[in-house]
Each structure stands twice: as structure tokens, then as C-alpha cells.
Amino acid sequence: MAGESTLLVQEFFESGDSRFMDELLRSTAAKKLKALADRWYTDPRPFARDALLVYIDDGCDRPHHRPLVKALLKKAEAAADDEALAHFVVAFDRLIVRKIVTVAGWNYQTKTSTKSAHISGDKRFGAAAKTDLQPHFSLRTRRYLQRRAVRYFRKIAKTDLARYGRGVRLVTSLYRDENLDSAQKLLDSWGLLHILYGRSPVLSRVPRGIVLAPSRALGELTPAPIYPSAWKNCLGDLVTLLKKARSYTVRSFVLTLLQTEYASQLGTIAPLRLRALLLSPHEEVQNFAANLLKNARDIHLLPVADWLDLLKVESPTALETVCELVKKHVSPGRLTLAECVALGCQRPAPVAELGLAWARSKKLSTEADLVTLLAFSKAECAKVRAEAATFVKDVLQKSLATRPEHVRDFLDSRYSDVRGAAFDLMTHDPRFRDAALLWSALAESPYDDVRTFLLRHVQTRGEKAHPGSLTAVWSTVLLGIARGSRTKRRALGQVAHEVASHPEKADELLPLLGVALRSVRPPERRAAVSAVAQAAANSPALTAAITRRLPEIIIKPEVVR
Numbered sequence: 001m002a003g004e005s006t007l008l009v010q011e012f013f014e015s016g017d018s019r020f021m022d023e024l025l026r027s028t029a030a031k032k033l034k035a036l037a038d039r040w041y042t043d044p045r046p047f048a049r050d051a052l053l054v055y056i057d058d059g060c061d062r063p064h065h066r067p068l069v070k071a072l073l074k075k076a077e078a079a080a081d082d083e084a085l086a087h088f089v090v091a092f093d094r095l096i097v098r099k100i101v102t103v104a105g106w107n108y109q110t111k112t113s114t115k116s117a118h119i120s121g122d123k124r125f126g127a128a129a130k131t132d133l134q135p136h137f138s139l140r141t142r143r144y145l146q147r148r149a150v151r152y153f154r155k156i157a158k159t160d161l162a163r164y165g166r167g168v169r170l171v172t173s174l175y176r177d178e179n180l181d182s183a184q185k186l187l188d189s190w191g192l193l194h195i196l197y198g199r200s201p202v203l204s205r206v207p208r209g210i211v212l213a214p215s216r217a218l219g220e221l222t223p224a225p226i227y228p229s230a231w232k233n234c235l236g237d238l239v240t241l242l243k244k245a246r247s248y249t250v251r252s253f254v255l256t257l258l259q260t261e262y263a264s265q266l267g268t269i270a271p272l273r274l275r276a277l278l279l280s281p282h283e284e285v286q287n288f289a290a291n292l293l294k295n296a297r298d299i300h301l302l303p304v305a306d307w308l309d310l311l312k313v314e315s316p317t318a319l320e321t322v323c324e325l326v327k328k329h330v331s332p333g334r335l336t337l338a339e340c341v342a343l344g345c346q347r348p349a350p351v352a353e354l355g356l357a358w359a360r361s362k363k364l365s366t367e368a369d370l371v372t373l374l375a376f377s378k379a380e381c382a383k384v385r386a387e388a389a390t391f392v393k394d395v396l397q398k399s400l401a402t403r404p405e406h407v408r409d410f411l412d413s414r415y416s417d418v419r420g421a422a423f424d425l426m427t428h429d430p431r432f433r434d435a436a437l438l439w440s441a442l443a444e445s446p447y448d449d450v451r452t453f454l455l456r457h458v459q460t461r462g463e464k465a466h467p468g469s470l471t472a473v474w475s476t477v478l479l480g481i482a483r484g485s486r487t488k489r490r491a492l493g494q495v496a497h498e499v500a501s502h503p504e505k506a507d508e509l510l511p512l513l514g515v516a517l518r519s520v521r522p523p524e525r526r527a528a529v530s531a532v533a534q535a536a537a538n539s540p541a542l543t544a545a546i547t548r549r550l551p552e553i554i555i556k557p558e559v560v561r
Contacts, residue, residue, distance in 0.1 A: 006032040013040065016047040021054055028135075030064040037071035041079075056087040057174075059094050063135035073145075077152060082163070086171040089149040093179075093189040095142040096209065097124070100184050143209070146190040153195075157227050165230035168195045169237055175247040183218055186249060187211065196253050198226030223257045231257060235265050242285055243276055255288055271296045275306055278322065283315040290318035293325060300329045304339075311343065311351050323350040332358040337372050344388060345379045352384035360391060367401040374406060377413040386417045393421040397429055404435040411441050416449055423453050 006029045012020035013036070027033060040048060052072070060069045076084035106113055125139050137145065153171070157164035172195060180186050187193070187203075187210050197203055202220045204213040212218065225231055231238075235258075242254045258266065274296055277289035290313075293299065307330050310322045332340070335358060343355025359373070373392045379385035389410070396402045410422035426432045 009033075009036065013048075013051075016045065021051055024051075024055065025058060025062055028064040030067050033065060034067035034071050037068055037075065041072060041075040052084065053087050056084065056091050058091075060088070060091045061095060061136065066134070066137055073149075082153075082156075082167045083170065085149060085152050086167060086174060088145075089153075089171045089191040090174045090179075092142070092145045092149050093175075093191045095137065095145060096139070096188050096190075098184050098188055098209065143190075150191045150194050154226075157230065161227065161230050164227060165234060165237070168230065169234075169241050171195060172250045172253075173241055173244045173246065175245075175250055177247045180247050180249050186218065192249070194226055196250075197221055197224050199228075200224035223253055223260070232261070235262055235269070238262070239269060239273055239277070242288075243280060248282075248284075251282060251284060255284065258288075266292055267295055267297065269296065271299050271302050272306070275302075275310060278310055278313050278318060281314070283318070286313055286315035286318035290315075290321040294321065299325070302329070304330065304334050308339065308343075311346075311354075316348070319348055320350055323354055326354065332361050337362050337364075337369060338375075341372055341375045344376060344384060347380040349381050349383060352379060352381035356384050356388050356391070359388075364395055364399070367403075370396065370399060370401060370406055374409045377410055377415070377418045382417075385415060389415075389418045389421040393425055396425060402431070404432055404437040407432050407435075407438055408441045411438065411445065411450065416447070419447065419450060 006027055008023045009020065009027055011017070012023055024033075040052065043049075056072070072084075073088060075081075076088065104113060125136055125142070153164055153167050156167060172192065175189070175192060180189060180192075190210060193203060193210055200221060202213055202216045202218070204211050223231075238254055238258055242251060242258070245251045245254065269292060271293065274289045274293050277285050278293070280286055280289070293310075307326055311319070311326065313319050313322055335343075337359060340355050340358040340362065344352050344359055346352050346355070356376075359376075362369075364370070364373070373395060376385065376388035376392050379388055392410070396406055407422050407425050410418050410425075413419055413422075426435075426438055432438055
């Protein structure tokens with residue numbers, strides 16, 4: 001199996017196949033894997049380089065991969081490959097895994113038992129490899145690899161401090177939270193602690209690794225890099241690192257360093273750089289950038305598009321600050337009505353309130369403006385949605401351009417407060433009280449409050465309507481549909497008979513027929529459709545009305561002869 005696996009590894013490597021990495025990680029043919037190192041490292045293809053970094057990031061701890069890891073490490077050192085060594089530093093910091101154990105004791109003076117926490121050594125592997133055939137690195141080799149990778153950068157620092165600074169900032173950007181999510185994992189990250197806290201009195205370096213100094217705690221750690229000069233005069237690099245850092249430990253280090261060593265220069269960071277930090281997924285970075293944005297130079301020159309991006313920040317604290325700045329520096333006239341409504345539909349309350357306030361300030365005159373406002377029916381903030389529904393209802397009621405289709409959009413909303421505004425319009429505005437389109441929409445709605453409104457009002461209207469009037473027909477049929485069962489079929493037959501008997505009322509009755517047809521099963525539709533089709537054979541006007549109102553029903557001459 002090992003030989004076959006190696007043949008596949010070589011084949012996939014030569015062809016640049018995406019399966020190369022999976023097959024490589026499964027292989028256990030140590031000697032043949034080592035033979036791949038030179039060809040792999042010197043391969044100029046981007047595929048080979050990307051695969052190399054992915055392989056290192058896997059952790060360099062696969063069974064029988066020791067020869068390949070050591071060969072690649074030596075080649076990277078010989079080539080002065082800072083990028084590859086940065087990945088090796090991070091990978092080697094994960095090679096040792098100690099545990100915190102509770103040790104019970106006895107205080108002979110107080111005659112009481114005691115418990116204390118201690119870090120136990122990594123007992124998964126022997127202190128030293130017994131043979132070259134061992135599948136994994138020994139504990140001694142693991143400690144050596146940690147120090148060797150960091151020593152590479154320390155040698156650089158002696159001759160080129162700027163290059164060292166760039167290198168270790170790349171190193172720190174690669175650490176991930178899942179690799180530093182406990183105290184012992186952080187203390188086992190020898191390279192990271194050496195780079196960031198190498199001079200800290202909080203830490204003590206012992207043969208078995210790094211531990212806390214007596215009576216000290218991790219919370220006392222402050223930036224104390226082994227080469228402090230490498231972290232000076234690099235504000236831009238630190239801002240970039242803050243944006244790219246994948247671990248809270250590194251972000252905390254950078255934030256503390258910026259606030260202590262660069263306090264006088266923070267005001268010089270351009271708003272666009274701060275914008276990138278505000279859009280970070282990490283709340284501590286967003287809050288830091290929001291505080292700096294208040295006094296950023298040339299902030300008033302930011303284009304509207306950038307301000308709209310800033311309003312996408314997820315941190316509630318940072319978002320409040322951004323909203324205050326938007327109110328201060330952005331005039332509502334710089335935004336279109338659609339942009340204001342889009343803001344009003346967002347979930348965060350401060351942004352939604354801002355969007356609604358700006359939409360209220362707009363002059364609304366056209367039907368297109370009404371259609372734009374209807375998007376408020378999808379607003380995600382409940383408080384703003386209720387206020388927006390009332391606002392839009394008032395606009396629709398006052399506008400001469402409002403049509404039943406606009407009210408129907410509110411009736412179809414999935415939010416009850418928006419549907420309630422539509423009910424109010426239908427109840428009090430004569431233009432919509434008898435609109436067939438709206439009553440059809442009510443009859444087909446899946447919402448209980450709509451059905452309740454429909455039944456209550458239809459029954460009331462039906463009782464007051466003159467027998468045989470159009471209102472009476474609508475009321476009877478809609479009540480029949482709502483009550484279901486046989487009543488639906490009778491209602492369908494009734495409206496079909498009315499259409500066939502009174503073709504001159506077709507435009508008013510056909511929408512109701514469509515509702516009735518959709519409420520019954522296919523076999524029950526045939527008789528009603530047949531009756532209407534027979535009537536259409538003798539009335540060209542009825543045929544035209546059916547084409548307009550119910551295009552899904554196609555009347556063919558040969559059918560109705």
C-alpha cells in the first residue's frame with residue numbers, strides 16, 4: 001500500500017492534480033517521501049509552492065514523515081526562504097502538547113488538604129528517538145525544532161533588523177485561535193512567546209518549556225519582544241498585521257503596542273485604512289478603529305459608498321460610533337431614496353433608524369418612489385419596521401399615484417405589522433375597499449390574521465349588500481372558499497354561473513373566478529371552466545376578458561363550437 005500510495009503521490013504531483021495533498025498525507029513510505037523533497041522544493045510551479053505551505057501548515061507530524069519534514073526544513077534554510085520558515089515556526093509550536101493537572105497535597109501546619117495546578121510534560125513520545133524507524137519526532141527533537149526555526153530569524157536580526165521584523169510579523173499573522181485557545185497551548189507556543197514576549201518577567205524558561213514565573217499570571221503579559229527595535233517605526237505594518245491576524249493573542253499584542261508605543265501617531269492613519277479595520281470580523285479591532293475614526297483626518301472627504309460600507313460593521317459599539325459620524329458628516333441629500341430604504345431594512349437598529357429618518361426627509365412625488373418605499377415591508381428591525389409601515393401607509397393614502405398593486409405588496413408581507421397597515425388602507429380608503437385584486441390576494445393568503453380580516457369584513461359587507469349585487473356575489477363566494485369542503489364547490493359553481501350569465505360583468509367577476517378555481521382540485525375545476533367556455537363561444541367580449549384576466553385559461557375555437 002505504501003508503494004502504491006507513493007506512485008500516486010508522484011503522479012499527482014507531476015500533473016498538478018488537486019488530489020496530491022490528500023494522497024501525500026496518507027503515505028507512510030518515509031524514504032520515498034524524502035526523495036520527493038528536492039524535486040518538490042525546487043519546482044517553480046505555483047501549484048508546488050502552494051502545496052508546500054499547505055503541507056507545513058498541516059503540522060509536520062504525520063507518521064513516518066520525519067525525513068520529508070527535515071529535508072524540506074533544510075532546503076528552506078539554505079534558500080533563505082523566510083516565508084516557508086515562518087510557516088515552520090507556527091507548525092513546530094504545535095508539536096508539543098502539555099496538560100494542566102491538579103495535584104493534591106497536605107498542609108501539615110493547618111492539617112488541611114490542598115490542590116494546586118501544574119503543567120505536566122508531553123508524555124505521548126519518548127525523550128529521544130530509539131531508531132530511525134520511529135514514526136514520530138521524539139520530544140527532544142520537537143523542542144529542538146521549535147528553537148531551530150526561531151533561531152533562523154534571530155540570526156537574521158543580527159544583520160538585518162528590518163527583514164527580521166517583516167519575517168516575524170508574517171509568523172505572528174499565521175497563528176490561529178484554535179491553536180491558542182487555552183493557557184497551556186499558549187505556553188507551549190515557544191516561538192510565538194519568544195517573538196512577542198521574549199523579555200517578559202512574567203514568563204520563565206525551564207528545560208521542559210515555558211511556564212509562568214512564581215506568583216505571576218498570563219493576564220499580566222505586556223508586549224516585551226526579544227528585539228524591541230524591530231517593532232519601531234512600522235505603524236503601517238502593524239495596522240496590516242492587526243487586520244490579518246487570525247488569533248486574539250496576536251491582535252491583543254498589536255493593539256497594546258499601538259496604544260502605548262504609537263499613541264501620538266494613531267491620528268495619522270487614513271480613513272481608508274481604518275475602514276478596512278472596521279470591516280474586520282473581530283470586535284476588538286472594530287472598536288479600536290471606531291474610536292480612531294472620530295478624529296481621523298479628512299474624514300469628511302469619504303465618499304458615500306465608503307460610508308455605506310462602514311455601516312455594515314457588526315460590532316454594536318463600533319456601529320453606534322459610525323452612525324454618529326455618518327449623521328455628522330453625511331447629508332441625506334447625498335443618498336438616493338433606494339439607498340435610504342436599503343439602510344432602513346438592515347437588522348441593526350441604529351442603521352435602520354438612520355435609513356428611515358433619511359427616507360422621511362425625501363420628497364416623494366412619483367409612482368417609482370412609492371414602489372421603492374414598499375421595500376420597507378422587508379425591514380428586519382421590528383421597531384423600525386412598525387414605524388416604516390405606518391409611514392408608508394400614510395404616503396400611499398395621500399398619493400394619487402397609489403394603485404391596488406402597491407397595497408397588495410404590503411398584504412403579502414411576512415410580517416403582521418406590515419399586513420396590519422394594509423388592512424387599515426383597505427378599511428378606510430375608498431380606492432381599495434372594493435378592489436378585486438386585493439380581495440383575491442386576501443383569499444389566497446397563508447396567514448391567519450389575513451383570513452380573520454377577510455372573513456370579518458366579507459361577512460359584514462355581504463350582510464349590507466343588495467342581493468344579486470356584485471358585492472354580494474364576491475362576499476358569498478369568498479366566504480364559501482374560506483369555509484372549504486362542499487361550500488368551495490358551490491361557490492365555484494356560483495361564480496362560474498354569474499360569469500356565463502352576465503358577460504358584461506366579466507372584468508369584475510373573472511378575478512374572483514380565478515381565486516375559486518385555485519381553491520379546488522383539478523377534477524372540480526372542469527365543470528366550471530366548461531360552463532365559462534361555452535358562454536365565451538357566444539360572446540367575443542367574454543373571450544377577450546378571459547384572455548386579459550385569466551391568461552392561464554386558453555379558449556380555442558374548436559373547443560367551444
